[in-house]
Amino acid sequence: MKIRVLYTILLCSLIIVSCKSDVQTNVKQTPIPPLQNQLVNWSVMNDKGWNDMSFPIWFSKSLIDSLGISQIEMKHISFNFTDSLMSYTDTVPHTSFQFSFKKNGQIKKLVIAEMVDGIEIANYFFSYNKDLDSLGYSAPAISSNIKYRKKGVVALLSTFQELEQFQRKVFLEKDSSHISYIDKNSSDNIHHYYITDSDYWNVSFIDNTYAPEGKNVFYFGTPKKYTSAFTLENLVEKTTLEKRSYYSNDVLKKQIFYAGQFMTQRHFHYDTIGQCVSFYDSLKTNTNEFLHLEKGKISYHNNLPKYVAYYNEEDTLNTTPIKQIAFKYTYWSD
Secondary structure, X not given: OHHHXXXXXXXXXXXXXXXXXXXXXXXXXXXXXXXXXXOEOHHHOOHHHHOEOOOOOOEOXXXXXXXXXXXXXXXXXXXXXEOOEEEHHHOOEEEEEEEEEOOOOOEEEEEEEEEEOOEEEEEEEEXXXXXXXXXXXXXXXXXXXXXXXXXXXXXXXXHHHHHOOOEOEEEXXXXXXXXXXXXXXXXXXXXXXXXXXHHHOOHHHHHHHHOOEOOOEEEEEOOOOEEEEEEEEOOOEEEEEEEEEEOOOOOEEEEEEEEOOEEEEEEEEEOOOOOEEEEEEEEEEOOOOEEEEEEEEEEEEOOEEEEEEEEEOOOOOOOOOOEEEEEEEEEOOO
16 A cells, blocks of 8 residues: 555656646747848837937848938828728828938938828928937937918927927037936937946946936937937936847847836847847836737838738738838839
Protein backbone atom coordinates (compact mmCIF):
# COMPACT_ATOMS: atom_id res chain seq x y z
CA MET A 1 0.00 0.00 0.00
CA LYS A 2 2.79 2.43 0.94
CA ILE A 3 4.59 1.60 -2.29
CA ARG A 4 1.43 2.34 -4.31
CA VAL A 5 0.94 5.71 -2.59
CA LEU A 6 4.60 6.60 -3.11
CA TYR A 7 4.34 5.65 -6.78
CA THR A 8 1.22 7.80 -7.20
CA ILE A 9 2.91 10.82 -5.62
CA LEU A 10 5.97 10.37 -7.81
CA LEU A 11 3.85 10.08 -10.94
CA CYS A 12 1.88 13.24 -10.09
CA SER A 13 5.13 15.12 -9.48
CA LEU A 14 6.45 14.11 -12.87
CA ILE A 15 3.22 15.23 -14.54
CA ILE A 16 3.35 18.63 -12.81
CA VAL A 17 6.99 19.16 -13.81
CA SER A 18 6.16 18.13 -17.36
CA CYS A 19 3.24 20.56 -17.52
CA LYS A 20 5.39 23.40 -16.22
CA SER A 21 8.02 22.58 -18.80
CA ASP A 22 5.40 22.64 -21.57
CA VAL A 23 4.10 26.00 -20.39
CA GLN A 24 7.60 27.48 -20.32
CA THR A 25 8.48 26.19 -23.77
CA ASN A 26 5.20 27.51 -25.22
CA VAL A 27 5.87 31.09 -24.06
CA LYS A 28 6.93 33.00 -27.14
CA GLN A 29 9.15 36.04 -27.00
CA THR A 30 8.23 38.96 -29.25
CA PRO A 31 10.76 38.83 -32.09
CA ILE A 32 12.93 41.90 -32.55
CA PRO A 33 11.96 43.50 -35.88
CA PRO A 34 14.80 44.39 -38.27
CA LEU A 35 15.93 48.02 -38.25
CA GLN A 36 14.83 49.52 -41.55
CA ASN A 37 14.97 53.03 -42.97
CA GLN A 38 11.28 53.85 -43.40
CA LEU A 39 9.82 56.80 -45.27
CA VAL A 40 7.57 57.81 -42.39
CA ASN A 41 9.02 58.48 -38.96
CA TRP A 42 6.24 56.92 -36.91
CA SER A 43 7.57 58.27 -33.61
CA VAL A 44 6.39 61.78 -34.57
CA MET A 45 3.21 60.83 -36.45
CA ASN A 46 1.00 62.02 -33.61
CA ASP A 47 -0.49 65.25 -32.27
CA LYS A 48 2.69 66.12 -30.39
CA GLY A 49 4.96 65.50 -33.37
CA TRP A 50 2.77 67.44 -35.80
CA ASN A 51 3.08 70.52 -33.59
CA ASP A 52 6.87 70.45 -33.14
CA MET A 53 7.79 72.59 -36.12
CA SER A 54 11.51 73.06 -35.40
CA PHE A 55 12.19 69.33 -35.77
CA PRO A 56 10.54 68.52 -39.13
CA ILE A 57 11.67 64.89 -39.09
CA TRP A 58 8.36 63.42 -40.22
CA PHE A 59 9.94 61.76 -43.26
CA SER A 60 13.28 60.18 -44.15
CA LYS A 61 15.46 62.70 -45.99
CA SER A 62 17.48 59.97 -47.70
CA LEU A 63 14.38 58.19 -49.05
CA ILE A 64 12.76 61.46 -50.16
CA ASP A 65 15.97 62.10 -52.09
CA SER A 66 16.42 58.62 -53.60
CA LEU A 67 12.74 58.28 -54.55
CA GLY A 68 12.63 61.74 -56.16
CA ILE A 69 9.64 62.91 -54.11
CA SER A 70 8.89 66.63 -54.42
CA GLN A 71 5.69 66.81 -52.35
CA ILE A 72 3.68 64.74 -49.90
CA GLU A 73 0.08 65.57 -49.07
CA MET A 74 -1.31 64.11 -45.86
CA LYS A 75 -5.05 64.42 -45.24
CA HIS A 76 -6.78 63.71 -41.94
CA ILE A 77 -10.32 62.45 -42.45
CA SER A 78 -12.98 61.66 -39.84
CA PHE A 79 -16.01 59.50 -40.59
CA ASN A 80 -19.45 60.20 -39.16
CA PHE A 81 -22.03 57.53 -38.44
CA THR A 82 -25.83 57.49 -38.44
CA ASP A 83 -27.74 54.42 -37.26
CA SER A 84 -24.56 52.33 -37.50
CA LEU A 85 -24.12 53.35 -41.15
CA MET A 86 -21.26 55.47 -42.39
CA SER A 87 -22.28 58.92 -43.57
CA TYR A 88 -20.13 59.47 -46.65
CA THR A 89 -21.36 63.05 -46.96
CA ASP A 90 -19.19 63.96 -43.96
CA THR A 91 -15.90 62.36 -44.96
CA VAL A 92 -14.18 65.49 -46.25
CA PRO A 93 -10.77 66.21 -44.68
CA HIS A 94 -10.68 68.39 -41.59
CA THR A 95 -6.91 68.96 -41.75
CA SER A 96 -4.47 68.79 -44.63
CA PHE A 97 -0.66 68.86 -44.49
CA GLN A 98 1.30 69.64 -47.66
CA PHE A 99 5.04 69.03 -47.40
CA SER A 100 7.36 70.42 -50.10
CA PHE A 101 10.94 69.21 -50.44
CA LYS A 102 14.16 70.29 -52.09
CA LYS A 103 15.78 67.99 -54.63
CA ASN A 104 18.26 66.80 -52.00
CA GLY A 105 15.41 65.56 -49.79
CA GLN A 106 15.51 68.45 -47.32
CA ILE A 107 12.15 69.90 -46.33
CA LYS A 108 11.44 73.30 -47.87
CA LYS A 109 7.93 74.22 -46.80
CA LEU A 110 4.87 72.95 -44.96
CA VAL A 111 1.33 74.28 -45.36
CA ILE A 112 -1.34 73.17 -42.90
CA ALA A 113 -4.95 73.80 -43.92
CA GLU A 114 -7.82 73.55 -41.45
CA MET A 115 -11.26 72.91 -42.92
CA VAL A 116 -14.90 72.79 -41.91
CA ASP A 117 -17.32 71.00 -44.26
CA GLY A 118 -14.64 71.08 -46.94
CA ILE A 119 -14.13 74.85 -46.70
CA GLU A 120 -10.70 76.14 -45.70
CA ILE A 121 -10.92 78.41 -42.68
CA ALA A 122 -7.22 78.73 -41.84
CA ASN A 123 -3.81 78.19 -43.40
CA TYR A 124 -0.51 78.00 -41.55
CA PHE A 125 2.78 78.37 -43.44
CA PHE A 126 6.18 77.09 -42.28
CA SER A 127 9.21 77.95 -44.43
CA TYR A 128 12.54 76.22 -43.81
CA ASN A 129 15.36 78.36 -45.17
CA LYS A 130 18.13 76.33 -43.54
CA ASP A 131 18.75 72.62 -44.00
CA LEU A 132 18.22 70.34 -41.03
CA ASP A 133 21.27 69.73 -38.86
CA SER A 134 22.37 66.31 -37.61
CA LEU A 135 19.70 66.40 -34.90
CA GLY A 136 16.92 67.23 -37.37
CA TYR A 137 16.68 70.87 -36.25
CA SER A 138 15.69 73.86 -38.38
CA ALA A 139 13.61 76.73 -37.00
CA PRO A 140 11.03 77.84 -39.59
CA ALA A 141 9.57 81.21 -40.46
CA ILE A 142 5.86 81.05 -39.57
CA SER A 143 2.89 82.92 -40.99
CA SER A 144 -0.84 82.32 -41.15
CA ASN A 145 -3.96 83.24 -43.07
CA ILE A 146 -7.11 83.06 -40.94
CA LYS A 147 -10.17 83.44 -43.15
CA TYR A 148 -13.60 84.84 -42.30
CA ARG A 149 -12.25 87.02 -39.51
CA LYS A 150 -12.48 90.77 -39.19
CA LYS A 151 -9.22 92.70 -38.98
CA GLY A 152 -8.15 94.52 -35.85
CA VAL A 153 -6.24 94.16 -32.59
CA VAL A 154 -8.53 91.42 -31.28
CA ALA A 155 -8.07 89.41 -34.47
CA LEU A 156 -4.30 89.85 -34.24
CA LEU A 157 -4.25 88.57 -30.66
CA SER A 158 -6.39 85.60 -31.66
CA THR A 159 -3.89 84.77 -34.41
CA PHE A 160 -1.01 84.83 -31.91
CA GLN A 161 -2.96 82.51 -29.61
CA GLU A 162 -3.66 80.09 -32.45
CA LEU A 163 0.02 80.02 -33.44
CA GLU A 164 0.94 79.03 -29.88
CA GLN A 165 -0.24 75.50 -30.66
CA PHE A 166 2.88 75.13 -32.83
CA GLN A 167 6.23 74.89 -31.07
CA ARG A 168 8.97 76.97 -32.67
CA LYS A 169 12.07 75.97 -30.74
CA VAL A 170 15.10 78.22 -31.21
CA PHE A 171 18.56 76.88 -30.36
CA LEU A 172 20.19 78.30 -27.23
CA GLU A 173 23.27 76.29 -26.30
CA LYS A 174 24.94 72.91 -26.33
CA ASP A 175 27.59 71.22 -24.20
CA SER A 176 28.70 67.68 -23.36
CA SER A 177 25.65 66.98 -21.20
CA HIS A 178 22.72 68.81 -22.77
CA ILE A 179 21.18 70.77 -25.66
CA SER A 180 18.71 73.57 -24.95
CA TYR A 181 16.07 75.42 -26.97
CA ILE A 182 13.44 78.05 -26.22
CA ASP A 183 9.93 77.96 -27.67
CA LYS A 184 9.50 81.39 -29.24
CA ASN A 185 5.81 80.69 -29.90
CA SER A 186 5.14 80.23 -26.20
CA SER A 187 4.00 83.22 -24.18
CA ASP A 188 5.73 81.64 -21.16
CA ASN A 189 9.11 81.31 -22.94
CA ILE A 190 9.20 77.58 -22.25
CA HIS A 191 12.68 76.06 -22.41
CA HIS A 192 13.32 72.53 -23.69
CA TYR A 193 16.37 70.76 -22.27
CA TYR A 194 17.61 67.53 -23.86
CA ILE A 195 19.90 65.72 -21.39
CA THR A 196 22.14 63.83 -23.80
CA ASP A 197 24.50 62.25 -21.24
CA SER A 198 22.80 59.27 -19.57
CA ASP A 199 24.96 59.76 -16.46
CA TYR A 200 22.72 62.72 -15.66
CA TRP A 201 19.37 61.03 -16.22
CA ASN A 202 18.05 61.74 -12.73
CA VAL A 203 15.85 64.43 -11.22
CA SER A 204 18.48 65.42 -8.63
CA PHE A 205 20.85 66.61 -11.36
CA ILE A 206 18.04 68.54 -13.05
CA ASP A 207 16.94 70.13 -9.79
CA ASN A 208 20.48 71.20 -8.87
CA THR A 209 21.42 72.42 -12.36
CA TYR A 210 18.27 74.08 -13.69
CA ALA A 211 16.18 74.89 -10.59
CA PRO A 212 12.99 73.88 -12.48
CA GLU A 213 9.76 75.73 -11.81
CA GLY A 214 7.32 73.34 -13.45
CA LYS A 215 6.97 74.92 -16.90
CA ASN A 216 10.16 73.92 -18.73
CA VAL A 217 10.37 70.50 -20.41
CA PHE A 218 13.21 68.03 -19.89
CA TYR A 219 14.08 65.07 -22.10
CA PHE A 220 16.31 62.08 -21.43
CA GLY A 221 18.04 61.67 -24.79
CA THR A 222 18.32 63.61 -28.05
CA PRO A 223 15.58 65.29 -30.10
CA LYS A 224 15.58 62.31 -32.47
CA LYS A 225 15.60 59.65 -29.78
CA TYR A 226 14.64 60.14 -26.14
CA THR A 227 13.12 57.85 -23.52
CA SER A 228 11.04 60.35 -21.56
CA ALA A 229 9.81 63.94 -21.53
CA PHE A 230 8.58 65.65 -18.37
CA THR A 231 8.32 68.82 -16.31
CA LEU A 232 9.65 69.15 -12.77
CA GLU A 233 9.03 71.39 -9.79
CA ASN A 234 10.47 71.27 -6.27
CA LEU A 235 12.26 68.00 -7.04
CA VAL A 236 9.23 65.84 -6.22
CA GLU A 237 6.49 67.27 -8.44
CA LYS A 238 7.28 65.49 -11.69
CA THR A 239 4.72 65.53 -14.51
CA THR A 240 5.47 63.01 -17.22
CA LEU A 241 4.48 64.03 -20.75
CA GLU A 242 5.78 61.12 -22.83
CA LYS A 243 7.74 57.89 -22.54
CA ARG A 244 9.34 55.81 -25.27
CA SER A 245 10.81 52.32 -25.26
CA TYR A 246 12.93 50.69 -27.94
CA TYR A 247 14.06 47.23 -28.95
CA SER A 248 17.75 46.44 -28.48
CA ASN A 249 18.42 47.50 -32.10
CA ASP A 250 16.79 50.96 -31.59
CA VAL A 251 13.50 50.10 -33.34
CA LEU A 252 10.63 51.95 -31.64
CA LYS A 253 8.58 49.56 -29.52
CA LYS A 254 6.13 51.67 -27.53
CA GLN A 255 5.13 55.26 -26.76
CA ILE A 256 3.06 56.51 -23.85
CA PHE A 257 1.42 59.94 -23.98
CA TYR A 258 0.15 61.50 -20.75
CA ALA A 259 -2.68 64.04 -20.45
CA GLY A 260 -3.98 64.87 -16.99
CA GLN A 261 -5.36 61.73 -15.36
CA PHE A 262 -5.13 59.68 -18.56
CA MET A 263 -2.49 58.06 -20.72
CA THR A 264 -2.46 56.56 -24.21
CA GLN A 265 -0.14 53.61 -24.77
CA ARG A 266 0.81 53.08 -28.40
CA HIS A 267 2.30 49.67 -29.26
CA PHE A 268 3.94 49.31 -32.69
CA HIS A 269 3.83 46.18 -34.84
CA TYR A 270 6.21 45.34 -37.69
CA ASP A 271 6.38 42.79 -40.49
CA THR A 272 9.27 40.42 -41.15
CA ILE A 273 11.31 43.04 -43.03
CA GLY A 274 10.89 45.66 -40.28
CA GLN A 275 8.17 47.76 -41.89
CA CYS A 276 5.62 49.21 -39.45
CA VAL A 277 2.22 47.73 -40.35
CA SER A 278 0.05 48.76 -37.40
CA PHE A 279 -0.14 50.26 -33.94
CA TYR A 280 -2.63 49.87 -31.10
CA ASP A 281 -3.63 52.85 -28.94
CA SER A 282 -4.82 51.86 -25.46
CA LEU A 283 -6.48 54.63 -23.45
CA LYS A 284 -6.03 54.10 -19.72
CA THR A 285 -6.22 56.02 -16.49
CA ASN A 286 -2.97 56.84 -14.75
CA THR A 287 -3.79 53.99 -12.35
CA ASN A 288 -3.64 51.64 -15.37
CA GLU A 289 -7.40 51.10 -15.63
CA PHE A 290 -8.23 50.21 -19.23
CA LEU A 291 -10.83 52.41 -20.97
CA HIS A 292 -10.69 52.04 -24.75
CA LEU A 293 -8.65 50.66 -27.64
CA GLU A 294 -8.14 51.95 -31.18
CA LYS A 295 -6.27 50.08 -33.90
CA GLY A 296 -4.27 51.88 -36.58
CA LYS A 297 -3.74 49.75 -39.70
CA ILE A 298 -1.16 50.96 -42.24
CA SER A 299 -1.70 50.12 -45.92
CA TYR A 300 1.17 50.31 -48.40
CA HIS A 301 1.38 50.75 -52.17
CA ASN A 302 4.74 50.28 -53.89
CA ASN A 303 6.30 50.08 -50.41
CA LEU A 304 5.04 53.57 -49.52
CA PRO A 305 2.34 54.26 -46.92
CA LYS A 306 -0.97 54.88 -48.69
CA TYR A 307 -3.21 55.42 -45.70
CA VAL A 308 -3.62 54.71 -42.01
CA ALA A 309 -7.11 53.54 -41.07
CA TYR A 310 -8.27 53.61 -37.45
CA TYR A 311 -10.78 51.11 -36.06
CA ASN A 312 -12.50 50.64 -32.73
CA GLU A 313 -11.63 47.58 -30.69
CA GLU A 314 -15.11 46.13 -31.26
CA ASP A 315 -14.57 46.11 -35.04
CA THR A 316 -12.70 42.80 -35.05
CA LEU A 317 -12.90 42.46 -38.86
CA ASN A 318 -11.67 46.04 -39.44
CA THR A 319 -14.57 46.89 -41.74
CA THR A 320 -15.68 50.32 -40.50
CA PRO A 321 -12.92 52.92 -40.02
CA ILE A 322 -13.59 55.81 -37.66
CA LYS A 323 -10.87 58.04 -39.13
CA GLN A 324 -8.12 57.91 -41.69
CA ILE A 325 -4.84 59.53 -42.71
CA ALA A 326 -4.27 59.43 -46.47
CA PHE A 327 -0.92 60.03 -48.21
CA LYS A 328 -0.45 61.33 -51.76
CA TYR A 329 2.97 61.63 -53.42
CA THR A 330 4.22 63.95 -56.16
CA TYR A 331 7.54 63.31 -57.89
CA TRP A 332 10.02 65.60 -59.63
CA SER A 333 9.51 63.52 -62.76
CA ASP A 334 5.74 64.17 -62.82
